[in-house]
Amino acid sequence: MATTTAATPLKDSGIHIIVYDERDKFLPLLRKAIVEPLSSFNHLGSCMTYIDEITMENEAVVVVTTSVENRVLKTFESSNLIEAVFIFSTTNKTIDRSLTKVVGIYSRINDLLPILFETVDSIEIQLNGNSILFHCANNGSDNFSFYFYHLWFNRNLTQKLTKTDLVEQANIFFRSNKQMKTVIHDFDVTYNKSDALRWIDKYNYPFPYYILISNALRTHDQHILGLTRFFIADITRQLKLLSLINISNSAYYGTKLPISIVDRFEHQTSRDIIAFQCFLPVTKSRANALAAAIKPTSRRKMASVLFKIDASNAYGVHMNDIIFIDMATPFHIVNVSRYAGFNSGQQLVTIVQLVALEPVYKQQLYEQFIQKQIKAGRTLDDFLIDTVPLLKTNDSIKKQKVPQKSENTQDICENEAIADEFISRGEWNQAIDAMAGIKDPNVRVLNKAGCILHEYLQNLPAALECHERALRQAIDRERAETLVYLGNVHNDMGQHVEALKCYSQALQWYENENPKDPATIARCLVGLGNSHWACKQLDEALDCARRALILREQEVKPRNDFDIAGCLGNMGNILHDQGDMEGALACAKRAAEILNQCGKGDPRLAAALNNLGAMYQVCGDYPKARENFQRALDALPTENHPYRTSTLNNIARLNTIEKAQKS
Numbered sequence: 001m002a003t004t005t006a007a008t009p010l011k012d013s014g015i016h017i018i019v020y021d022e023r024d025k026f027l028p029l030l031r032k033a034i035v036e037p038l039s040s041f042n043h044l045g046s047c048m049t050y051i052d053e054i055t056m057e058n059e060a061v062v063v064v065t066t067s068v069e070n071r072v073l074k075t076f077e078s079s080n081l082i083e084a085v086f087i088f089s090t091t092n093k094t095i096d097r098s099l100t101k102v103v104g105i106y107s108r109i110n111d112l113l114p115i116l117f118e119t120v121d122s123i124e125i126q127l128n129g130n131s132i133l134f135h136c137a138n139n140g141s142d143n144f145s146f147y148f149y150h151l152w153f154n155r156n157l158t159q160k161l162t163k164t165d166l167v168e169q170a171n172i173f174f175r176s177n178k179q180m181k182t183v184i185h186d187f188d189v190t191y192n193k194s195d196a197l198r199w200i201d202k203y204n205y206p207f208p209y210y211i212l213i214s215n216a217l218r219t220h221d222q223h224i225l226g227l228t229r230f231f232i233a234d235i236t237r238q239l240k241l242l243s244l245i246n247i248s249n250s251a252y253y254g255t256k257l258p259i260s261i262v263d264r265f266e267h268q269t270s271r272d273i274i275a276f277q278c279f280l281p282v283t284k285s286r287a288n289a290l291a292a293a294i295k296p297t298s299r300r301k302m303a304s305v306l307f308k309i310d311a312s313n314a315y316g317v318h319m320n321d322i323i324f325i326d327m328a329t330p331f332h333i334v335n336v337s338r339y340a341g342f343n344s345g346q347q348l349v350t351i352v353q354l355v356a357l358e359p360v361y362k363q364q365l366y367e368q369f370i371q372k373q374i375k376a377g378r379t380l381d382d383f384l385i386d387t388v389p390l391l392k393t394n395d396s397i398k399k400q401k402v403p404q405k406s407e408n409t410q411d412i413c414e415n416e417a418i419a420d421e422f423i424s425r426g427e428w429n430q431a432i433d434a435m436a437g438i439k440d441p442n443v444r445v446l447n448k449a450g451c452i453l454h455e456y457l458q459n460l461p462a463a464l465e466c467h468e469r470a471l472r473q474a475i476d477r478e479r480a481e482t483l484v485y486l487g488n489v490h491n492d493m494g495q496h497v498e499a500l501k502c503y504s505q506a507l508q509w510y511e512n513e514n515p516k517d518p519a520t521i522a523r524c525l526v527g528l529g530n531s532h533w534a535c536k537q538l539d540e541a542l543d544c545a546r547r548a549l550i551l552r553e554q555e556v557k558p559r560n561d562f563d564i565a566g567c568l569g570n571m572g573n574i575l576h577d578q579g580d581m582e583g584a585l586a587c588a589k590r591a592a593e594i595l596n597q598c599g600k601g602d603p604r605l606a607a608a609l610n611n612l613g614a615m616y617q618v619c620g621d622y623p624k625a626r627e628n629f630q631r632a633l634d635a636l637p638t639e640n641h642p643y644r645t646s647t648l649n650n651i652a653r654l655n656t657i658e659k660a661q662k663s
Helices: 027-033 044-054 070-078 109-129 144-153 163-173 178-190 193-200 209-219 222-227 229-236 259-267 286-293 359-375 414-424 428-436 443-455 460-473 476-492 496-512 518-534 538-554 561-578 581-598 603-618 622-635 643-662
Strands: 002-004 015-020 038-041 060-065 082-088 102-106 250-258 273-275 280-283 302-310 315-319 322-325 330-341 347-356
Touching (some): 015 044, 015 109, 027 038, 027 109, 060 070, 060 109, 082 109, 102 109, 109 209, 144 229, 144 273, 163 222, 163 229, 193 209, 209 229, 250 286, 259 330, 259 347, 259 414, 280 286, 443 460, 443 476, 460 476, 476 496, 476 518, 518 538, 538 561, 561 581, 581 603, 603 622, 603 643
Parallel strands (some): 015 038, 015 060, 060 082, 082 102, 302 347
Antiparallel strands (some): 250 302, 280 322, 315 322
16 A cells, blocks of 8 residues: 555656655654655565655655564665665664665664765755756757757747646645645745745745655756746746856756766867756865765766856856856866876776857857758757647646657667776776776777776776777777777887878878867877877977967867967977977967966976976076976975975976086
């Protein structure tokens, strides 16, 4: 027998709280503390069937149970849909440690609730993070869902619903939930559109934003969005272009993301634009965001991700430590890197740097998409509903959700999934062992293994073998990417002629690609230039460096100052070897100036200052050389950073030169 206290489990936050209590005594205690619709069961089979039926993609289930039976807990543990299990019991029984989803055993409701709320908050952060959409599919075609909110919000609908319509419909949705009807009444009586932002506080004002809108935004539920359109419009009117506010707009968002998404971040950084399908609350505290990113999860194939966000071009509002960013704001992916050492050295975190698109560029992106659809003969009716079907009091509201369509991805076998989990923890040898068990590995697996062997295990011959095997299978873009990986390995092995061949072939493919990707072409030119430089082909090396610099300064969007400074550093070194000290010094100066603006606290600034000091030393300007060597030391974040040794050696040589001159 099942007892369901919600009028419908389908109109909620997307986090389903399920109570499993064989004696049907615990629910009243929990109901007093939680407004969110609850579903209660006293039969395990019915409970699990219900969870399977109502939980859609990018939703989660939290179970609160009075049972400590191993059979029951193992059933919950085995479900991929259940995120966490809370036990309410006075038992002293020890719970099997392999049951990782069990958060704890609580004998008092006041002890359980704070941890339950904290867990729900963490899950909501993950659901918002998982709402990311890319502007194009893996094959380069437009992702229609990415443009949904631009189309939806800018369409003039014939049906304009009001607060009265929402309140009427909500009372039908939650007709058997007295607490929900109370908060709906409070909204009806006290809501003022000029103070709409107050209603996003889910603990004080759970309706309508948290209970209805948050999940509707993530799932593009046009029924709920249509009912709440007036409220969403009231919120957006409170948001301002953040660049006009004289406050720092740098922020962070920490979450867990599927490894498949993180892999796409790393392999297509320069091409991708993303948007979170929600209003995004980001924090100004890096520590708080990092804590959210590394928080344990029971979900498989998930990676810890810390987004570092420049929101200056976004619309939003500062709310104490939070910046509340407009829904579906498009961001360029500027840089992706992985860092180990968090959480006592056991946690690997992927850091993704995002920059909100400039308003003009954002508008161009949307207009280009619309023009494509017009040429293809499509209209807004192909994407949007014009009329929201309103329920009447006697209507049946138990309707089936339509799952969101997900992009097709190449199947990941079990061994690769295991390897990805090792990679997410920085366990490189174990990842290689897992991938070694894959029969007939594809291009992606071989290149993934090759990069680990090259970058983390420094096993260059094995890395070379992996990429060469991948090259024998690869075609088109995968072949060009593999050639770049091969060029990197050949360069580090001192096989610069072979590296030249690989980079040249990759560059030829990328330059013939339509549309061209200037960021990828620039990356090839940098590799090719480094190979020419190593072969002492200085004119060719300088030509590649200059071409890469032009692309990065004029065509690559958004502009990445770190990459521009890297090109200038390469040009300075080549000009130095050509004997053009004036040109070399000018490049080194400009590189240091750029990094001083964007890279304070970044080791690359220290490297640029050290290089500038060396240039001054060659030119005989020893005071300037010493000044920049000292600035390089001051710029390093730690006393034991490896760059420190190089700078100290340069200072020692400078001391020797000056001492010899004095004698």
